[in-house]
Amino acid sequence: MRHRLRDPVTGLLFVLPMLVLFLIFRIFPTLGAAGMSLTNWNIGGEWSFIGADNYTRLVNDPNFWSSLRATMVYTVIYVPLVMAVSLGTALLLNSIVFLRGLFRGMLFLPYVTSFVFAGIIWRWIYEFDGLINGVLAKLDLGPVAFMERAELVLPALALVSCWKGFGYSMLILLAGLKAIPGSYLEAAKVDGAGPWQRFRGITLPLLKPALFFVLVIETIASFQVFDTIYVMTGGGPAKASYTLIYGIFERGFRFWEFGYAATWGMVLFAVVLVVSLIQRRFVGKENT
């Protein structure tokens, strides 16, 4: 205790490398994003302060609204899908003992690969002469152009992200399930509660914190989808998969409108902030 009080300099010195990295590459760009969104900054580095013009432009930009809509639709498809798959597989894994490790490993495997990798593999799976259409052809069913039909492209992309990522949520939920005392379930069983009643009455309420954590991280992840879209659709067809991040990327690095791209970034920030704050509020309540 004594030496800590005596020696404030070493503490600072140890934090310094990370602190410097932080100030330059996290804090400064965060403040910079807010500032930049009020300018017409372009590729030449010339800029002038234009106040809220970018924000006015944003609300009048049909591209922005369609991208927000695409992002929301994607989230509404992806989040329930990944929650259902990760909860289902976690429950399955939790009710077996023999070969549990093997199954857990196989289900988790895609998680360690990249979204670019997943995008390439699945582009081939969805291709006109790809895996799914090959199977459909065997069944004498017509080919489906997954990547060319506006109403199919977001569900198809959500499926890819679910395939690649559900293992992580599955593990979090599995840890939550393991933490539920078996005696509770036994007692309920003795009292004559069926499997469904035990799930509703005991497992689900006790799993709530883990479920909520997974819900929040998957919601945030779904707002940040980009790699698979870049690889698989390029925002198409007809902007059906043109999401917020794709908008930031294209505004910034195709049209080189840095100021306006930063404005799109602020919207993403706001959305993620709201989701995080809701999480903090609810998790806080869970803990008290």
Add this chain to the structure above:
Amino acid sequence: MTMTATRPAATRVRQGATPRRHGTRWALYALLAVMSLLTLGPFIAMVIVALSPRGEPTVPVQWPDSLTFDNIMQVLNASGFVEWTLNSLIYSAVSVVIILLTASMAGYAFAKKRFPGRDTMLWTFLATMMVPFQATLIPLYVLVSDFGGADTFWGLIVPTLANSQAVFLMRQFILGLPDELFDAAKVDGASELRVYWTIVVPLTKPILATLGVFVFLWHWNDFLWPLVISQSDATRTLTVGLTVLKTEELQWSMLMSSAAISAVPCLLVFFLLQRYLVNSIAMTGLK
């Protein structure tokens, strides 16, 4: 990041051990087998396509008459591919080393030191975790390229080293180490660097290893930042390189071979450290 507590193995209740009808048991295994097949299917299909001679029908997945490594060899000989792989290795390995070092130093100070502004700094680190990287992409790119960092290794690596999750993980772990250890070392007259190197580093080895694996995977699989900052083969990483390949007229067998090769390090890490990876996610919520 939440700390999801797992029960120690000894007290774990084996729910599967309760008597159950055989039919249910078989149904559970059948369902798991189907799920696993759906998860592994794309990998298996990829390997088959990658190893099939070109032009041979592979859809729907059927074992080709003969297997060939021609596609793999051709990818390895293709311009850029080996260079991109090396770039990815440099990007990942350098990041792992520096992040482990800086994050464990900062974690130690936050956990066991008192200095002015400590709690404010810690709070700020925590707050920045809520800012999505993509929201700061544009100013970060402008900043780095203004300092001549576009298409350089430092421009690629240095901005990704500010990793608050790593700092927090280290802090949480070091908080749990007993104060007496550090006091005793201090009484013995050990310098701060010595305390760090002979107490903090050895005692945090398990968490350093876990973090190292995750940082490696994050960087190896990273895409958006390398995409905007690397402009030539000199700094282009494998993930970005794969999307460059895509645009050229390429056969699927070649593309699948490239994808397969790109996943090898991740799959190796996975097979060697599976149990370890899985447990650390459950315990620390590392993403």
